[in-house]
Amino acid sequence: MARAAATLAPEKGTSLWADAWRRLKRNRLALGGAVLLGLVAVVCFVVPVVLGLDSETTDPANSFHPPDAHYPFGTDNVGRDYLARVLVGGQTSLLIGVAATLASVLIGVFYGSLAGYYGGKVDEVMMRIVDFLYAIPYMFLVILITLQFSKEARGNPLPIFFALGMVQWLTMARIVRGEVLTLKNREFVLAARTVGAGDLRIIFRHILPNILGVVVVYATLTVPAVIILESFLSFLGLGVKLSWGVLVSEGVGVVNPIESHAWLLLLPSLFLALTLFSLNFLGDGLRDALDPRTRR
Amino acid sequence: MVRNLLGILAVFAAALLLVAFTFSATVEERAAFTYVSGSEPKSLDPHIMTGQLEGRIADALFEGLVVRDPRSLRPVPGVAREMPEISEDLKTYTFRLRPEARWTDGSPVTAHDFAWSWRRLQRPDLGAEYAYIHHMIEWAEVYNTYGVQADAIETASEDDTSIFEALEELREAHPGGVEAAAWQSFLAEAEVFQSLKGVGDPVLVEGLARSEGSLSQSELERFQSALRTEGRRRRALFERAEAHYGIDEGMWAEDDHTLVVQLVAPCPYFLDVVAFYSSHPVPRQVVGVQDEEGLYVNEQDWFLPDKIVANGPYRLQRWRVNDRIRLVRSPTYWDAANTKLDTIDALSIENQTTALNLYLTDAADWLPGNYPTDLVDQLEGRPDFYDTRGLGVYYYRFNTTRPPFDDPRVRLAFCMAIDRQLIVDDVMRLGQIPAFHLVPPDLADYGYQRPEGRIRFDPEAARRLLAEAGFPEGRGFPKDVGILFNTSESHKKVAEVVADHLRRNLGVEVTAYNQEWQAYQATTQKLDYWLARAGWIGDYVDPNTFMDMWVTNGGNNQTGWGDPVYDRLVRSAANIDLLVEESESLFARLKEPEQARTLLAAYRDATTDADRAAAGAALRMHCFREGEAILFQDAFPIMPVYYYVWSGLVKPHVRGFYARLDLGGGTEGANLQDIHPLRALWVEK
Numbered sequence: 001m002a003r004a005a006a007t008l009a010p011e012k013g014t015s016l017w018a019d020a021w022r023r024l025k026r027n028r029l030a031l032g033g034a035v036l037l038g039l040v041a042v043v044c045f046v047v048p049v050v051l052g053l054d055s056e057t058t059d060p061a062n063s064f065h066p067p068d069a070h071y072p073f074g075t076d077n078v079g080r081d082y083l084a085r086v087l088v089g090g091q092t093s094l095l096i097g098v099a100a101t102l103a104s105v106l107i108g109v110f111y112g113s114l115a116g117y118y119g120g121k122v123d124e125v126m127m128r129i130v131d132f133l134y135a136i137p138y139m140f141l142v143i144l145i146t147l148q149f150s151k152e153a154r155g156n157p158l159p160i161f162f163a164l165g166m167v168q169w170l171t172m173a174r175i176v177r178g179e180v181l182t183l184k185n186r187e188f189v190l191a192a193r194t195v196g197a198g199d200l201r202i203i204f205r206h207i208l209p210n211i212l213g214v215v216v217v218y219a220t221l222t223v224p225a226v227i228i229l230e231s232f233l234s235f236l237g238l239g240v241k242l243s244w245g246v247l248v249s250e251g252v253g254v255v256n257p258i259e260s261h262a263w264l265l266l267l268p269s270l271f272l273a274l275t276l277f278s279l280n281f282l283g284d285g286l287r288d289a290l291d292p293r294t295r296r
Numbered sequence: 297m298v299r300n301l302l303g304i305l306a307v308f309a310a311a312l313l314l315v316a317f318t319f320s321a322t323v324e325e326r327a328a329f330t331y332v333s334g335s336e337p338k339s340l341d342p343h344i345m346t347g348q349l350e351g352r353i354a355d356a357l358f359e360g361l362v363v364r365d366p367r368s369l370r371p372v373p374g375v376a377r378e379m380p381e382i383s384e385d386l387k388t389y390t391f392r393l394r395p396e397a398r399w400t401d402g403s404p405v406t407a408h409d410f411a412w413s414w415r416r417l418q419r420p421d422l423g424a425e426y427a428y429i430h431h432m433i434e435w436a437e438v439y440n441t442y443g444v445q446a447d448a449i450e451t452a453s454e455d456d457t458s459i460f461e462a463l464e465e466l467r468e469a470h471p472g473g474v475e476a477a478a479w480q481s482f483l484a485e486a487e488v489f490q491s492l493k494g495v496g497d498p499v500l501v502e503g504l505a506r507s508e509g510s511l512s513q514s515e516l517e518r519f520q521s522a523l524r525t526e527g528r529r530r531r532a533l534f535e536r537a538e539a540h541y542g543i544d545e546g547m548w549a550e551d552d553h554t555l556v557v558q559l560v561a562p563c564p565y566f567l568d569v570v571a572f573y574s575s576h577p578v579p580r581q582v583v584g585v586q587d588e589e590g591l592y593v594n595e596q597d598w599f600l601p602d603k604i605v606a607n608g609p610y611r612l613q614r615w616r617v618n619d620r621i622r623l624v625r626s627p628t629y630w631d632a633a634n635t636k637l638d639t640i641d642a643l644s645i646e647n648q649t650t651a652l653n654l655y656l657t658d659a660a661d662w663l664p665g666n667y668p669t670d671l672v673d674q675l676e677g678r679p680d681f682y683d684t685r686g687l688g689v690y691y692y693r694f695n696t697t698r699p700p701f702d703d704p705r706v707r708l709a710f711c712m713a714i715d716r717q718l719i720v721d722d723v724m725r726l727g728q729i730p731a732f733h734l735v736p737p738d739l740a741d742y743g744y745q746r747p748e749g750r751i752r753f754d755p756e757a758a759r760r761l762l763a764e765a766g767f768p769e770g771r772g773f774p775k776d777v778g779i780l781f782n783t784s785e786s787h788k789k790v791a792e793v794v795a796d797h798l799r800r801n802l803g804v805e806v807t808a809y810n811q812e813w814q815a816y817q818a819t820t821q822k823l824d825y826w827l828a829r830a831g832w833i834g835d836y837v838d839p840n841t842f843m844d845m846w847v848t849n850g851g852n853n854q855t856g857w858g859d860p861v862y863d864r865l866v867r868s869a870a871n872i873d874l875l876v877e878e879s880e881s882l883f884a885r886l887k888e889p890e891q892a893r894t895l896l897a898a899y900r901d902a903t904t905d906a907d908r909a910a911a912g913a914a915l916r917m918h919c920f921r922e923g924e925a926i927l928f929q930d931a932f933p934i935m936p937v938y939y940y941v942w943s944g945l946v947k948p949h950v951r952g953f954y955a956r957l958d959l960g961g962g963t964e965g966a967n968l969q970d971i972h973p974l975r976a977l978w979v980e981k
Contacts, residue, residue, distance in 0.1 A: 057796060079722075258674045
């Protein structure tokens with residue numbers, strides 16, 4: 001009855017985070033996901049630097065070189081080292097995933113907590129705007145933003161970061177608003193208000209820490225969604241210069257009835273799949289750990 | 297339970313059968329000959345179309361006065377009974393039509409049909425892109441462009457001010473005179489160059505060329521009054537052309553079976569133009585139908601299967617969008633006895649892998665080039681693979697209005713930093729020839745000697761040039777420079793290799809990026825790029841088709857580059873007599889003036905028409921040579937990469953297909969334009 005004991009002796013209690021960490025550690029799948037994800041990230045960001053890999057130097061005479069000792073991942077259609085390309089592409093994919101998620105967290109949390117806290121007319125207007133943006137097909141929105149911000153559309157990843165963040169914050173805002181709505185009438189908020197704390201202080205010092213768990217969980221699940229979305233955009237030719245999505249798209253192009261160079265499709269797909277699996281397992285694990293009620 | 301399952305299965309099977317039945321109903325019997333056409337044709341109106349794949353179908357549906365012989369691609373009689381009579385000064389062509397030629401509705405094909413059709417090609421409101429291909433005919437250009445230009449110069453409408461008015465406003469806004477830079481941007485914005493194309497008035501010519509100092513009010517006033525005069529002159533000429541072109545001047549029908557054509561100047565490739573699809577006749581009885589307001593009611597859709605009337609060996613049976621065009625043998629064609637294929641299917645398939653699959657599974661007999669380019673090595677050894685040198689050049693445009701590419705040294709440095717041999721050997725892999733010039737080497741066989749150029753592969757010299765231009769080792773070079781290409785696997789490979797060579801040899805960061813064809817065209821027209829990939833396929837076998845696009849503000853120039861000397865050279869080549877008038881002022885600025893003078897003397901002193909024609913032809917070629925020397929000794933508005941090679945797969949049972957031409961007397965030649973007339977094909981199994 002550790003739980004009961006904890007409530008009886010609050011001064012020795014474990015914090016929510018320590019509790020969550022303990023639960024997460026017990027979840028093998030989530031832990032495995034975290035380790036794998038860390039591994040992929042380290043490989044993508046460290047190996048190219050350590051080995052001095054070059055993802056751009058072409059050598060057309062050496063194109064479609066199958067994987068061997070010298071080229072562990074083979075070469076692509078203009079003879080570029082595919083190992084370097086998969087790893088450097090991974091950097092972009094991971095960065096876009098993290099950066100767009102951060103953008104969505106920043107906007108979504110701020111927007112959602114304001115709407116939820118003030119309620120009434122403010123909430124009404126703010127959430128109708130969100131509904132309105134939801135109603136626009138996200139693909140359309142992303143294409144518009146990408147085209148607008150990249151007059152020279154040359155694979156600069158910034159517009160894509162921005163566009164994906166712009167799309168992803170909507171759900172985050174709704175979730176945060178809901179949470180804030182349930183928390184704002186709780187006693188500790190009332191107490192803070194009684195001692196004269198301002199609205200912003202209440203939101204950011206008292207309410208936000210209490211919904212951080214939900215935000216973290218949702219953010220973890222947003223990262224793979226963004227990576228998939230970016231791959232999809234790149235697949236359609238709207239994305240960045242080099243990412244896993246781009247490589248998969250190019251890989252599909254060389255599958256043909258005469259001679260297939262399967263590694264060009266399989267390797268980036270494998271990395272993409274591993275990363276997505278890890279992130280999803282980790283996200284599920286975090287949700288279970290941070291919010292035990294949602295289990296079962 | 298089992299019975300339930302069986303029931304579900306039965307329903308499922310029935311549904312499947314229904315679906316299968318629906319689809320099977322639309323599956324057609326295979327045509328006698330099927331080929332992969334490529335994209336969906338944009339139009340089958342021979343005056344509107346601009347693409348090779350549309351032209352292939354138009355050549356089967358319609359027949360011009362002359363057609364290309366499939367073995368040699370030389371013009372031979374088509375609707376014309378025999379080759380035209382050509383006057384001694386080479387300026388008047390008289391075509392006699394065969395009386396037995398018929399439209400598919402049974403009416404005879406007459407000279408009036410041709411006169412009407414050729415006039416339609418120039419009709420200003422039709423806006424045919426290829427109208428210029430007839431501009432060697434007297435009055436054609438005047439009828440096509442002068443009316444529009446006169447309107448732009450002096451007629452203001454509700455939503456557009458005229459150039460004249462805009463100039464008035466400019467003068468009022470700048471009472472103290474206009475800076476040359478502001479003046480040039482005014483000229484570009486008001487599209488003055490286009491409206492004064494080919495202008496001769498010295499006041500206007502000088503005004504257009506002003507790029508230094510400033511223009512005073514009195515200068516502006518003089519320009520404005522000269523502009524008004526020029527506008528009125530063009531209006532008057534247009535009205536004359538409108539009343540007479542195709543009726544009794546320029547070209548006209550002498551009687552039902554005689555068409556007379558008068559050229560501005562001798563034109564050695566005129567008969568190639570007559571064989572080109574833009575010169576095909578269109579059915580006056582359908583296209584010419586007007587409503588009470590004078591609008592052509594069938595203009596947009598007369599070529600659809602239920603309306604079309606044509607005069608060629610095939611008629612259009614069905615056009616299913618994104619699937620196929622079905623052609624069937626036309627029984628009304630005068631030479632129907634020699635049309636060997638009963639049906640032809642042109643498949644609209646863009647995906648190269650799908651196209652190759654269809655060919656390999658015998659669903660198509662001919663695959664003209666649209667196979668996945670990565671498979672060249674595997675396909676090249678097949679007995680049904682063919683390749684032949686092409687009349688086309690693959691190049692990159694520089695945007696010469698955008699720094700740092702406004703500096704010719706930067707442009708030359710770029711040109712010298714890419715290894716073309718490696719690109720053709722290892723990327724293209726079909727024996728393409730590296731290009732250091734514009735005009736393909738094959739034109740040497742047609743009397744064209746290319747000048748020396750400065751482009752070669754020399755990274756050392758390229759680095760030195762870039763350093764001279766202020767970017768030693770690429771330092772300080774803008775970081776956002778991009779290489780634009782229209783979406784395609786093969787363009788992408790070349791662009792990536794070029795970007796890599798520039799990075800390695802010059803130390804500049806350039807990024808290859810792509811746009812879909814429509815967006816790409818808009819971007820290059822707006823000069824919103826740094827480097828942009830392009831290709832130019834000759835419309836006829838003559839240097840002019842490569843040279844005339846680079847005149848100042850030419851529609852296909854799209855680099856912002858222009859040089860008055862170059863413009864005069866190209867103009868003179870089209871009409872040698874212009875050169876006789878203005879020779880000395882031009883010769884002083886040539887690279888090889890002595891040679892030009894000798895040739896001009898020979899032209900002037902010629903005693904017979906034959907000598908004169910020969911000297912004129914040589915002088916004409918020299919004009920092109922001087923023009924190309926400007927491009928590749930001084931200016932470098934483009935970076936040539938390689939000369940095309942056509943390739944494809946054709947089943948051995950297809951006959952009448954000539955990848956190599958038989959030029960007679962045992963000489964062979966390349967099928968430079970990749971033309972394989974459908975009417976000449978047959979199948980032998």
